[in-house]
Amino acid sequence: MIDTVNGHHVVTIDVNGVRQAASVEARKLLVHLLRDDLGLTGTHVGCDTSQCGACTVDIDGQAVKSCTVLAVMADGSRVTTIEGLAPGGALHPIQSAFHEHHALQCGFCMPGMIMAVRQLLTQNPDPTESEIRHHLAGNICRCTGYSNIVRAVESLASEAHRHD
Amino acid sequence: MTDATAIKYVGQPLRRREDFKFVTGKGRYTDDIKAPGMLHMAVLRSPHAHAVIKQVDLSAANAAPGVRLALSGAELAGKIGSIVPNWIIPGTKVPNRPVVAIDRVRFVGECVALAIAETQAMAHDAIGLVDVDYETLAAVIDEEAAIRDGAPQLHDNVANNIATIYRIGGGDYSKAVREADQVIALRLANNRLIPTCMETRSILAEPNADGTLTIYLQSQVPHMHRRWIADTVGIPEHQLRIVAPDIGGGFGAKMHLYPEELLCPYLARLLGVPVKWWESRSESHQSTNHGRAHTETIEIAIRNDGKILGLKVETLGNVGAYLSNMATGGPTVNTVNFGTGAYKIENYEAHSRVIVTNTVPVDAYRGYGRPEGGYIAERAIDAVARHLDLDQVEVRRRNFIQRADFPYKPYNGPAVIYDSGNYEGCLAKAMEAFNYGARSGERDQLRAEGRYRGIGVAAYTHMCGMAPSRRLALLGFNRGGWESARVSVDSSGRVTIFSGSMSQGHGHVTSLAQIAADVLQIPIEHIDVVQGDTRQVQAGHGTFNSRSMAVGGSSVHVSSTRVVAKAKKIAAGMLEVDEGDVSYRAGKFSVSGTDIAPLTFGTVARMAYVGHKLPDGLEPGLDETVFYDPKGMGSPSGIHMAYVEVDPETGIVDILDYVAVDDAGTIINPLLAAGQIHGGVVQGIGQALYEEVSYDPDTGQLMTGSLLDYAVPRAEHVPRIRSLFQETPSPTNPIGVKGIGESGSIAAPPCMVHAVLDALSPFGIKHLDMPMTPPRVWLAIQNARAGASR
Numbered sequence: 001m002i003d004t005v006n007g008h009h010v011v012t013i014d015v016n017g018v019r020q021a022a023s024v025e026a027r028k029l030l031v032h033l034l035r036d037d038l039g040l041t042g043t044h045v046g047c048d049t050s051q052c053g054a055c056t057v058d059i060d061g062q063a064v065k066s067c068t069v070l071a072v073m074a075d076g077s078r079v080t081t082i083e084g085l086a087p088g089g090a091l092h093p094i095q096s097a098f099h100e101h102h103a104l105q106c107g108f109c110m111p112g113m114i115m116a117v118r119q120l121l122t123q124n125p126d127p128t129e130s131e132i133r134h135h136l137a138g139n140i141c142r143c144t145g146y147s148n149i150v151r152a153v154e155s156l157a158s159e160a161h162r163h164d
Numbered sequence: 165m166t167d168a169t170a171i172k173y174v175g176q177p178l179r180r181r182e183d184f185k186f187v188t189g190k191g192r193y194t195d196d197i198k199a200p201g202m203l204h205m206a207v208l209r210s211p212h213a214h215a216v217i218k219q220v221d222l223s224a225a226n227a228a229p230g231v232r233l234a235l236s237g238a239e240l241a242g243k244i245g246s247i248v249p250n251w252i253i254p255g256t257k258v259p260n261r262p263v264v265a266i267d268r269v270r271f272v273g274e275c276v277a278l279a280i281a282e283t284q285a286m287a288h289d290a291i292g293l294v295d296v297d298y299e300t301l302a303a304v305i306d307e308e309a310a311i312r313d314g315a316p317q318l319h320d321n322v323a324n325n326i327a328t329i330y331r332i333g334g335g336d337y338s339k340a341v342r343e344a345d346q347v348i349a350l351r352l353a354n355n356r357l358i359p360t361c362m363e364t365r366s367i368l369a370e371p372n373a374d375g376t377l378t379i380y381l382q383s384q385v386p387h388m389h390r391r392w393i394a395d396t397v398g399i400p401e402h403q404l405r406i407v408a409p410d411i412g413g414g415f416g417a418k419m420h421l422y423p424e425e426l427l428c429p430y431l432a433r434l435l436g437v438p439v440k441w442w443e444s445r446s447e448s449h450q451s452t453n454h455g456r457a458h459t460e461t462i463e464i465a466i467r468n469d470g471k472i473l474g475l476k477v478e479t480l481g482n483v484g485a486y487l488s489n490m491a492t493g494g495p496t497v498n499t500v501n502f503g504t505g506a507y508k509i510e511n512y513e514a515h516s517r518v519i520v521t522n523t524v525p526v527d528a529y530r531g532y533g534r535p536e537g538g539y540i541a542e543r544a545i546d547a548v549a550r551h552l553d554l555d556q557v558e559v560r561r562r563n564f565i566q567r568a569d570f571p572y573k574p575y576n577g578p579a580v581i582y583d584s585g586n587y588e589g590c591l592a593k594a595m596e597a598f599n600y601g602a603r604s605g606e607r608d609q610l611r612a613e614g615r616y617r618g619i620g621v622a623a624y625t626h627m628c629g630m631a632p633s634r635r636l637a638l639l640g641f642n643r644g645g646w647e648s649a650r651v652s653v654d655s656s657g658r659v660t661i662f663s664g665s666m667s668q669g670h671g672h673v674t675s676l677a678q679i680a681a682d683v684l685q686i687p688i689e690h691i692d693v694v695q696g697d698t699r700q701v702q703a704g705h706g707t708f709n710s711r712s713m714a715v716g717g718s719s720v721h722v723s724s725t726r727v728v729a730k731a732k733k734i735a736a737g738m739l740e741v742d743e744g745d746v747s748y749r750a751g752k753f754s755v756s757g758t759d760i761a762p763l764t765f766g767t768v769a770r771m772a773y774v775g776h777k778l779p780d781g782l783e784p785g786l787d788e789t790v791f792y793d794p795k796g797m798g799s800p801s802g803i804h805m806a807y808v809e810v811d812p813e814t815g816i817v818d819i820l821d822y823v824a825v826d827d828a829g830t831i832i833n834p835l836l837a838a839g840q841i842h843g844g845v846v847q848g849i850g851q852a853l854y855e856e857v858s859y860d861p862d863t864g865q866l867m868t869g870s871l872l873d874y875a876v877p878r879a880e881h882v883p884r885i886r887s888l889f890q891e892t893p894s895p896t897n898p899i900g901v902k903g904i905g906e907s908g909s910i911a912a913p914p915c916m917v918h919a920v921l922d923a924l925s926p927f928g929i930k931h932l933d934m935p936m937t938p939p940r941v942w943l944a945i946q947n948a949r950a951g952a953s954r
Contacts, residue, residue, distance in 0.1 A: 042189020107186030
């Protein structure tokens with residue numbers, strides 16, 4: 001149950017392994033809770049119609065556009081954001097592959113893109129180019145033309161079993 | 165530890181040094197920045213394309229929870245100056261553009277009122293309570309309709325909605341017509357686009373205790389923004405600090421002066437607190453500048469062997485309701501000056517009109533004018549091939565500017581010089597990579613089997629890095645063409661470059677350091693690059709017009725060269741020899757033919773600051789600032805080829821292959837350069853196949869108001885782009901660089917159109933306008949089939 005105080009709701013969410021409690025308006029989106037209340041600004045807002053995917057995070061093992069989720073709906077869930085992908089300063093293999101293959105330019109779509117790729121490789125460790133392109137259709141990148149994103153993911157495909 | 169290196173960095177595919185923060189979510193974009201006690205601004209936008217504002221009632225908004233202040237245009241009148249353009253072609257009628265509309269609105273999305281509140285949500289709630297009484301007026305959306313007799317008029321001082329009339333040309337077009345075997349006519353629509361940076365615009369203006377103001381703003385041109393905001397808001401330039409943090413894409417959209425960029429600084433000063441504004445995507449579609457939006461009518465005078473004798477162009481450039489920053493330069497200088505493309509067309513006559521309509525202002529978008537100009541040339545040459553049933557490659561060859569012609573002045577006109585190029589070289593490379601011969605055979609064979617494959621070819625050339633400053637005055641471009649770089653060596657020999665260029669994803673922290681590292685002969689790890697802070701960077705013009713490597717990179721090269729020259733003088737003093745005897749190789753100052761121990765760069769740098777052994781008359785320090793004004797502009801060129809298959813039952817275009825061969829002169833970093841081509845090509849594919857801003861022609865309502873309705877390419881819509889380079893160094897700058905950022909979006913639209921037209925040629929279809937969406941292609945096929953069976 002969510003406690004309600006002065007029209008605000010207290011939600012408790014595990015974010016990147018840390019239990020966080022916050023008091024939010026019912027209309028507050030999860031992405032705004034992450035960015036504004038928890039200071040996790042790696043998750044971006046690129047549109048207002050759930051088209052761009054810049055706000056993609058992992059909720060209970062599922063890649064989700066965090067602009068489609070109210071903060072109160074995420075109460076009690078486990079959320080992983082880009083900041084939680086490789087704690088401790090090392091890079092996750094997806095992050096390294098994106099660097100190695102110049103799969104990013106302005107970087108704005110990147111956190112959401114990487115979270116979407118993580119989901120793809122979890123579900124399908126050895127995707128074809130067409131499967132990669134289809135899976136990433138919900139994440140818009142305006143800089144790279146996707147060529148090097150696909151290359152980066154392909155480089156992981158053969159070794160994907162080694163990652164979580 | 166040695167600070168010497170023998171590695172040559174320029175030309176290496178170095179991985180980007182800036183990536184770590186982006187892939188870990190530590191990028192710092194404007195909306196990520198918060199200031200203590202900041203308030204939020206929301207803007208009420210006009211729901212009407214054209215209306216008189218009779219009354220604005222702010223009382224409910226002012227009384228709403230958390231609201232500090234609500235204002236309309238009337239309260240702001242006289243407090244902030246009007247928004248004036250920065251490129252005014254001589255003879256232009258400039259309409260007045262108040263920051264917030266006062267008595268009339270002229271496009272859906274124009275600022276009408278604003279609210280400042282404690283939270284963004286409260287500010288948005290408040291503007292919903294503003295009551296505006298409008299009396300709607302007839303609106304005009306289309307550029308052709310806007311100049312017809314009786315069309316609604318937008319501005320009292322802009323008769324017939326024509327702000328600028330521009331002519332250029334050379335030779336004698338009438339004579340070409342007399343000598344021609346035939347004249348072909350073509351009408352081209354260059355579809356209106358939304359640049360769609362993934363990061364929408366946002367601003368944070370923060371007053372400081374010392375009376376200065378810091379403005380966080382995603383600006384491609386931070387020093388220009390400082391000047392414009394200072395001039396318009398009335399704050400001395402030196403009291404404004406513009407900080408451009410990480411920028412989520414620019415593409416030309418973030419280099420203009422927008423109303424919110426004036427409102428936040430003004431209101432932050434008025435209220436004495438930080439004020440932030442963030443633009444939603446739907447807001448962005450109706451408030452951030454659009455691109456393209458031209459109609460062209462062209463005539464081509466040809467000989468039957470495919471030689472073009474003359475070209476006549478009539479351009480109508482739709483610039484929206486007001487003249488944005490560079491609006492008058494786009495459909496004029498940037499488009500029709502380049503209408504002859506990569507071809508030797510000696511008789512040319514072009515006429516362009518800059519037209520205001522009740523739409524979002526139109527300004528620079530990746531290539532600005534050069535895609536439109538290149539489209540004219542390429543659609544012309546393609547029409548010749550199609551009309552005469554000649555091979556599209558062969559027709560281009562017969563008309564190309566030849567290698568021996570450079571430097572080449574097209575149509576012997578006054579403004580354009582192509583500095584260098586080797587189009588045949590690019591063509592040969594492209595044909596080989598594309599496997600043009602075999603592909604043509606495959607296409608023909610499949611065509612016989614009822615499958616519709618097509619090959620598209622496009623050639624292009626243009627000019628980058630508007631310069632020199634003196635020449636820009638003649639064009640009415642109220643800026644310089646130089647770029648500034650400061651190469652500052654510390655007392656241990658480590659270097660910080662302060663560059664006036666401004667990366668928006670380009671990777672300047674890597675590429676500019678590569679240029680400096682080669683000159684300074686030190687490891688690239690010893691070099692940092694600072695951009696985007698007018699308090700740190702001395703001066704600059706920023707990043708647009710593919711100028712950052714050609715002009716910004718050259719300025720880094722020149723200032724690094726000066727650092728080495730001074731270091732040599734210091735080394736001579738330390739070694740007690742003549743300066744002329746000192747050579748600098750592999751990061752060491754030495755005297756050849758002697759056993760004097762060489763000095764490292766770091767040792768000499770320390771002496772520069774200790775100053776004990778400086779030669780007489782030499783100032784201490786090792787720190788050089790350059791304002792580099794190029795003597796001319798570089799001309800990138802290239803050949804792109806696309807292979808497509810059209811499904812006649814659905815109209816869907818499947819892109820099977822895309823090869824780009826680009827000649828941008830010296831390539832600093834082939835990995836990053838290819839990235840620029842990939843992105844530019846896909847934006848060009850977007851224009852050719854998917855993207856188009858649509859307005860209701862009667863009401864002026866924006867129909868493509870969100871990313872649900874405006875189709876930017878997704879990963880599954882595009883192929884792997886194969887990018888190859890040819891390097892013909894530019895003679896106009898010390899590093900031979902031309903420019904790469906805009907090439908893809910110039911070449912790809914005609915290349916894609918030609919590929920689809922080639923696939924549709926069995927139906928007798930000779931022209932289709934962009935975007936060639938499935939319904940448009942399908943309908944063209946249906947019409948052609950119906951016509952054939954009639």
